[in-house]
Amino acid sequence: MSRHRQERWLFRGIYGLVLASALVAALDVPGEAAEPGQDALWVLLTALAAGAAHGYAHVIAQRAAVAGAAGSSRLRAVLAEWPLVAAVLPTVCLLLGAEAQWWTEQTAADVALLFNTVALFALGTWAARAAGLGRLSSLRSGALDMLIGLLIIAADALIE
Numbered sequence: 001m002s003r004h005r006q007e008r009w010l011f012r013g014i015y016g017l018v019l020a021s022a023l024v025a026a027l028d029v030p031g032e033a034a035e036p037g038q039d040a041l042w043v044l045l046t047a048l049a050a051g052a053a054h055g056y057a058h059v060i061a062q063r064a065a066v067a068g069a070a071g072s073s074r075l076r077a078v079l080a081e082w083p084l085v086a087a088v089l090p091t092v093c094l095l096l097g098a099e100a101q102w103w104t105e106q107t108a109a110d111v112a113l114l115f116n117t118v119a120l121f122a123l124g125t126w127a128a129r130a131a132g133l134g135r136l137s138s139l140r141s142g143a144l145d146m147l148i149g150l151l152i153i154a155a156d157a158l159i160e
Helices: 003-027 036-066 071-081 080-100 105-130 136-160
Strands: none
Touching: 003 036, 003 080, 003 105, 003 136, 036 080, 036 105, 071 105, 080 105, 105 136
């Protein structure tokens, strides 16, 4: 994978993880009836909409920069956002598991927040290693990326 493709994949994956975490935190409202199936649908639809919007924004920006029609690159630009959508799938699956009554929605939300936070750490560490940083620097970088997930968890706890 080229460095540029790897960078775009990481960007979209991290964006998807943060999006999934923020959505699951916002949709899991204490005291309201649990609707994990509906929440899963909202997480997925929001990721699809965000991916489409981001891809199409690239098309618009390219069109403005080149002063020409984007042509068939529109579909490719939108489809290139698949890592963003893929990153929300673990959260969607956890919520669907709650819909199937394998666990509660609260458990699904908590596990999704934890999973996404650990995944942010892993992607941040991996990106730093790929950039040539040493192990300790890479771990520090991963920890800073993980901080985003921890901030979402803290905000969720404070808002509840």
